[in-house]
Amino acid sequence: MDVKRYTKMAYDDFEDMVFGHSLYPVSTGFDLEIGAGYTSAEVNYAPRPSSGESKEKLVAEYEKITTDILQRMVQVGFPSVVLETEHVLQMTTNPEWGAEIAHAQKTIMEEYYDEYGIKCALRNTLADIRGGRESLDLRGDPYDVLMESFEQVASSGADMLSIESLGGKSVFDTAILHNDIPGILFSIGILGTLDVEFIWSEISRIAKKNNVIAAGDTDCSQANTAMFIAGGLLDRKLAHTMAIVARAISAPRSLAAYEAGAVGPGKDCGYENTIIKAITGVPISQEGKASTCAHSDLMGNLVMQCCDLWSNESVEYHGEFGGTSVQCWGETLSYDCSMLNTAIEAGYAKVFRDVLMVSDRYRDPQSFILAFDNAYRIGEAIVKDGNDIYLRSKNAAIEACDIVERGSKGQLELSKFEKASLANATKILHSLTDEKDVFIEEQMDKFKTEMDEFRPENYGY
Amino acid sequence: MIDINPQRTLVRYNVKVEQEMTPEEVAEKLFPVDEAIREVARAVFEGDEDEVVESLQNAIDKGKDPLSLINDALMVGMEIVSTLYDGNMLYLPDVIISAQAMIEGIEFCKERSGQEHEYKGKIVSYVVEGDIHDIGKKIVTVLLKAKGYEVIDLGKDVPVEEVIAAVKRENPIMLTGTALMTTTMSAFKDVNSRLLDSDINVPVVCGGGAVTQDFVSQYDLGLYCEEAADVPKIADAILKGFDVERLRKEFHKH
Numbered sequence: 001m002d003v004k005r006y007t008k009m010a011y012d013d014f015e016d017m018v019f020g021h022s023l024y025p026v027s028t029g030f031d032l033e034i035g036a037g038y039t040s041a042e043v044n045y046a047p048r049p050s051s052g053e054s055k056e057k058l059v060a061e062y063e064k065i066t067t068d069i070l071q072r073m074v075q076v077g078f079p080s081v082v083l084e085t086e087h088v089l090q091m092t093t094n095p096e097w098g099a100e101i102a103h104a105q106k107t108i109m110e111e112y113y114d115e116y117g118i119k120c121a122l123r124n125t126l127a128d129i130r131g132g133r134e135s136l137d138l139r140g141d142p143y144d145v146l147m148e149s150f151e152q153v154a155s156s157g158a159d160m161l162s163i164e165s166l167g168g169k170s171v172f173d174t175a176i177l178h179n180d181i182p183g184i185l186f187s188i189g190i191l192g193t194l195d196v197e198f199i200w201s202e203i204s205r206i207a208k209k210n211n212v213i214a215a216g217d218t219d220c221s222q223a224n225t226a227m228f229i230a231g232g233l234l235d236r237k238l239a240h241t242m243a244i245v246a247r248a249i250s251a252p253r254s255l256a257a258y259e260a261g262a263v264g265p266g267k268d269c270g271y272e273n274t275i276i277k278a279i280t281g282v283p284i285s286q287e288g289k290a291s292t293c294a295h296s297d298l299m300g301n302l303v304m305q306c307c308d309l310w311s312n313e314s315v316e317y318h319g320e321f322g323g324t325s326v327q328c329w330g331e332t333l334s335y336d337c338s339m340l341n342t343a344i345e346a347g348y349a350k351v352f353r354d355v356l357m358v359s360d361r362y363r364d365p366q367s368f369i370l371a372f373d374n375a376y377r378i379g380e381a382i383v384k385d386g387n388d389i390y391l392r393s394k395n396a397a398i399e400a401c402d403i404v405e406r407g408s409k410g411q412l413e414l415s416k417f418e419k420a421s422l423a424n425a426t427k428i429l430h431s432l433t434d435e436k437d438v439f440i441e442e443q444m445d446k447f448k449t450e451m452d453e454f455r456p457e458n459y460g461y
Numbered sequence: 462m463i464d465i466n467p468q469r470t471l472v473r474y475n476v477k478v479e480q481e482m483t484p485e486e487v488a489e490k491l492f493p494v495d496e497a498i499r500e501v502a503r504a505v506f507e508g509d510e511d512e513v514v515e516s517l518q519n520a521i522d523k524g525k526d527p528l529s530l531i532n533d534a535l536m537v538g539m540e541i542v543s544t545l546y547d548g549n550m551l552y553l554p555d556v557i558i559s560a561q562a563m564i565e566g567i568e569f570c571k572e573r574s575g576q577e578h579e580y581k582g583k584i585v586s587y588v589v590e591g592d593i594h595d596i597g598k599k600i601v602t603v604l605l606k607a608k609g610y611e612v613i614d615l616g617k618d619v620p621v622e623e624v625i626a627a628v629k630r631e632n633p634i635m636l637t638g639t640a641l642m643t644t645t646m647s648a649f650k651d652v653n654s655r656l657l658d659s660d661i662n663v664p665v666v667c668g669g670g671a672v673t674q675d676f677v678s679q680y681d682l683g684l685y686c687e688e689a690a691d692v693p694k695i696a697d698a699i700l701k702g703f704d705v706e707r708l709r710k711e712f713h714k715h
Contacts, residue, residue, distance in 0.1 A: 015462070046642070046643045046671070047643065048643065049643045049646055049647040049676070050647065052643075052645075052647065053647075088642060088643075089591050089642070089645070131593035131618075132593075132618075133593070133616065133617060133618040133619075134616075173595070173596045173599065176554075177553070177554055177557050177596070177599065177600070177603075178554055178557065178558060179554045179558075225596060229553070229596075233473060233474050233475040234474060234475055234478075234549065236546065236549050236550075236551065236552045236553065237552060237553040238552060238553060238554065239552060294670070295670075316643050316671070351463070354462055354463045355463070358463055358464060358465055359470065360471075361467070362467035362471065362473075363467075363471050363473075373462065411464075411466070411467050413473045413476045414476070415473075415475050415476045415479050416479060416483075417479075417552070418475075
């Protein structure tokens, strides 16, 4: 496996990071550039439940979605847009379904590009179908179907390939519900990283062969699960200071996709993307306040700070008073981008970035660690031991805890419970071995004993 | 980089409304007086499985009936945990860890007594076909067990046929189903139809990422549930005789 580890930061200074600009812009689709001096909306949608009954219904549904979005973009005068099709299960398990839908969407996009010159591109995020009923089956037959599906969408119209991969998921679910810090580190930092490396080597090969973009992964299945369970300020499901551990470790995990050939833009729900941008210089997509259609958010403005694509979370296609849901959200996102792009044109990008960031910086420990200066510091902790997937994950977690601890001596207010949880996490992290092999062996033994569904062979063991 | 006084732009309500007493201090006031039972309840609160078994053994040695200890000690400890969770003093992992210690204790008591424990009621739980996201179901399952219910957990990605067969076989007081994706949640419709075809009027409690109250309300047996912590309360209401219409009035929040 040809993997290039990151052992130094792409950006020399966090002050250089800003929205709409990346060190390595991506050109794709119809005349679209990402991270090359402007931002674009990336609209994310889901078909209505009844449309999943047949391929024909799904194709028709996505044709309507595509037309609605593009129609609204030209009606309101937006220069660019990305459409993100997150596959429903049937589209990936039947590769020809996904291919036909990608072709249908791209055909409509081409018509709009030809007629209006609107810059646009299509991202396909495939469903990770490797989750079996009894246990994950990451390298067996479902993997072959998944890669066949990538091949088919790549050759049928998709401009960018992404996935929310599931490696480590079952171990993580158990670990997070038991406040098991080593288990969280093992599931995301080791198992997640190994799986991301494994699949992205192949996805990158497929992308190269078909002359499309290997865009990137997201730790949605783990770090976002922690964020979702943690919920709002008054929820008592998970300490937010525990969720920061999962988020920090998700960065070296999702980084593995870029080490295996991905070039960005990272997927919108990867809240770890600011850290990844700092390390790699690739463009990123982010979702924040416009993800409220799917879940609440404690950093709705802040995550816009360094985005190159600005996205929503998957919204069901249906009617609203102001049009269909995709038109409403597409318009909202695009107006946000118009504001960002105006700030760039006027020379106020960094001021605007700071306003976005500071508005949420102290809202929660989770937003605090992702403020671009702190995200950069976590990046530095990762690349310090960039060649060791264990140490860099551990470093990231410790740095995140230290950042919050330092913050709590200033403007960041923590509850007693959050302080206790943070102290506990820090203590446990510092007590862990520095030896990758020792740690992996311990955790492998533990989960082989305690979890019937855990299969080390999924990770090459 | 600019900076501001955040207290002028946001409120950390979790810090503002924080309780003065720690959960441990509150729990200490709630533990039973009887020393043998108190130790079991405390071990459940602390989520220490070994300590639970050891304290149960001590209580049995002092003449307590193993089967009675389930309701009189283990469930009492768990009730304290639930009370503190409902009062925003504990977090979900605390409840899960305590519940597992309690379940271990129940098995120990059953083994020592040689008799079956009578649960409050039986509930069938599953994740819809095509969906492998089961963390929500795991949480619901533990919370139900913590409240004294027997849960038949069918797992994830469960075909409709299997759900119907389980309901016919187990005769539960309710069914709980979760779904993350819009295209998989249509399985609720099939479950609803198949149950009605068989004249089975068991409430189907639905939740999960893409599921909405409007969607679930389309189906005669459907009850939408937004918070996992509400599921045991729904089960309690069913035991009190609530039908689907009354359950919706009580638990549909929107």
